[in-house]
Amino acid sequence: MLELVEGDITAQEVDVIVNAANxxxxxxxxxxxxxxxxxxxxxxxxxxxxxxxxxxxxxxxxQAVATTAGRLPARWVVHTVGPVWSATEDxxxxxxxxxxxxxxxxxxxxxxxxxxxxxxxxxxxxPLESAADIALSTVAEELAGETSVKLVRFVLFxxxxxxxxxxxxx
Ligand code: AR6
Numbered sequence: 001m002l003e004l005v006e007g008d009i010t011a012q013e014v015d016v017i018v019n020a021a022n023x024x025x026x027x028x029x030x031x032x033x034x035x036x037x038x039x040x041x042x043x044x045x046x047x048x049x050x051x052x053x054x055x056x057x058x059x060x061x062x063q064a065v066a067t068t069a070g071r072l073p074a075r076w077v078v079h080t081v082g083p084v085w086s087a088t089e090d091x092x093x094x095x096x097x098x099x100x101x102x103x104x105x106x107x108x109x110x111x112x113x114x115x116x117x118x119x120x121x122x123x124x125x126x127p128l129e130s131a132a133d134i135a136l137s138t139v140a141e142e143l144a145g146e147t148s149v150k151l152v153r154f155v156l157f158x159x160x161x162x163x164x165x166x167x168x169x170x
Pocket of ligand 1: 007008009010020021022027028029030031032033034082117118119120121122123124125126155156157161
């Protein structure tokens with residue numbers, strides 16, 4: 001099942017919330033800032049451990065990795081790094097990878113419900129219409145396959161983002 005809601009992803013009572021992070025995994029603005037603020041320091045502590053271990057060079061664009069969700073109602077945060085929008089280079093496959101890999105990491109944890117923000121559409125400037133098409137089609141494809149995930153909720157920040165996602169979901 002695929003749901004669209006307008007709201008704040010940090011308030012979602014789901015197994016996994018996806019964070020639109022950056023390669024450093026060490027926090028930032030936008031939804032990343034909100035997740036670390038509301039989730040508390042244990043998320044950053046785990047991100048630092050990831051950087052000290054397997055992710056010494058950071059998380060690559062399109063990849064995903066899980067941490068605790070700290071004080072958030074969710075059980076885990078899956079951090080993914082969206083591509084920065086480019087008018088001259090087609091980076092759609094990387095944005096699709098973010099969604100696919102986030103769902104696969106969620107499934108590896110046995111998660112049933114997952115909430116996504118509109119990855120890359122803020123500071124990384126990806127146009128909402130295009131991001132919606134890529135996100136919705138990739139998630140639908142993944143849900144049609146073998147996965148523990150039964151519910152994906154897109155949590156859109158503001159009426160405009162919600163309306164655009166709504167208009168692209170057929
Ligand atoms: N809940 C749901 N959506 C939100 C929230 C929230 N609390 N806050 C913002 N959004 P962005 P990006 C929406 O900029 O474009 C960070 O600094 C926002 O309106 O958070 O992937 C990272 O560290 C937009 O539609 O992520 C990276 O450096 C969407 O979330 C960089 O920003 C994504 O906006 C990543 O940029």
